Amino acid sequence: MAQSVLTIDLGAICANWRALAAMNAGETAAVVKANAYGLGAGKVAKALADQGARTFFVAQAEEGVIVREALGTGPTICVFGGHMDGDAPLLRDANLVPMINSIDQMLRHVEALPGHPFGIQLDSGMNRLGMEPAEWAALRDIALSQKPVLVMSHLACADEPGHGMNEFQLQTFRQMTDGIDAPRSLAATGGTLLGPDYHFDMTRPGIGLYGGLPFVDARPVVSLSIPVIQVRDVNPGESVGYGNSWVARVPGKIATISAGYADGIIRAMGPKAHVWAGETRCKIVGRISMDLIGVDVGPVKEMPDTVELLGRHQSVDTLAEAAGTIGYEILTSLGSRYARRYIST
């Protein structure tokens, strides 16, 4: 088989959820948008519901439908994108709760689905989603009289605990919501780690569940094993891969492994990334191709049938560093060609 195997540890995801829940006196929800950060929204949501998670967040109504199918009736499924034009049948049939982001969305919601539950998303400074303070001031009394199930906002810099933006957004959120009679939520994973001031009634961890920073104590969740197609000797002067960008200076040994940027192994990481052959760290050489990668396996004594890109030796955040990005993008890029194996340890 030339198919790589992505192993997803649902037990680790559940352990991470419990660890984040233990930091927090209120409810701990679970963010399963973007197909649970690439790991399978249905399977992840079900495992977390079995642990006691009662509220799930997705980005779009279409994602909510998939999560509803996996969870059945019961758990609450919230949609960050709110109520978009054309969403009403999805929101109604799958019983999804839109986080209303603007007066336009509010009007659309009460017209299309009067009485249907909703939440409110406020902009506390990120200028991405949610109502501005002035918008909220105009709508607040009417909106609150309709009993929103949640009033929430999102932090822009929670990954940097020392950033002044955190305190600024906290104060803004407080000014916008203190004294209201509705549950409040401000923190995702980073905000959860900022401490109790940020927790309010509900936290909404995402990346921490999936083993990524800023939750440094997270249990790793994914490992990725890539088959070796062939191994060859190269002589000094021979090049490897597209554009002849890598040239052997000494006699060496190159393995061609069966994955590439079409599998979400970001092409830009080529010059800095490594894989592991058993206990030996091996440099990627030449450009990453669509389906294939060259690896310098000169130092490897006994060549295994597969190499590890993610796992015991290398986390999503280490790999992200090689790609000049963040662990989140490594996860959401994980490709559809991988065989996905679910375990629970």
Added chain:
Amino acid sequence: MAQSVLTIDLGAICANWRALAAMNAGETAAVVKANAYGLGAGKVAKALADQGARTFFVAQAEEGVIVREALGTGPTICVFGGHMDGDAPLLRDANLVPMINSIDQMLRHVEALPGHPFGIQLDSGMNRLGMEPAEWAALRDIALSQKPVLVMSHLACADEPGHGMNEFQLQTFRQMTDGIDAPRSLAATGGTLLGPDYHFDMTRPGIGLYGGLPFVDARPVVSLSIPVIQVRDVNPGESVGYGNSWVARVPGKIATISAGYADGIIRAMGPKAHVWAGETRCKIVGRISMDLIGVDVGPVKEMPDTVELLGRHQSVDTLAEAAGTIGYEILTSLGSRYARRYIST
């Protein structure tokens, strides 16, 4: 709907195939690996088979099974990765033709599937897949006596017509194969454009079918339309998105659009990329998030409901430039959350 719409023009793919076929006296195959460069292997292969394509290439046996289901019996489906351990049932049941890359693979093939068709892949200098000259010299007579359906190699620098590597690989391939009694193939899209010396008995275009460089005359194939969730005013000093990396200097207007790096909009392109709102080019501002992107829509007179990331105004190669990559990676990264619409113009 917060779901973006990816429109794929099968008619344009077919026109590109015909244009490349017209350059070439021999057979023109079609490379549909990596889910037809992200555009849907089944639908693309079927459209091309209807145009007369008789040979298709995939990277792995698992992909070949999917293409076989779409095509039914008849067309030849070749697997670049060759015959890997465990592949025999897939190769046999889906009637796939492995391109044998090494003596190990050859032994595996004749043991597991004696009499089953195969091709030979030779390494003419890229050091990625295929038999080295010495390996081929040892195996050549035995392999040829088994009547391979194809003997092929792949060019490392065909996107750069002036690169000396092209002539070097051509000569190497000739030395390894001149006089054999089997069909030969060296060229993908780039090689097809290098001229008749490179065509041999079959060309194997991939990227050119899908509208990407180096086939400058290709018809564009994809367009991507992203819904606007909301539009807000920002004052000087206000920041947008994660990490406060973008700060407004003058009063402005920001649209939040419903797609992000989880949809394959590579995070690294943030600082350089644009979308189009109608006829107005609008800069992406702030970091690209997982599901959301901020766009400066200050210059837009009448705000449309959706913006264009790919399409009439912006090709996959233009977008690739913003991301510091190649059009191929833009295509293969196209996300699974998009609604895919197939048209034929």
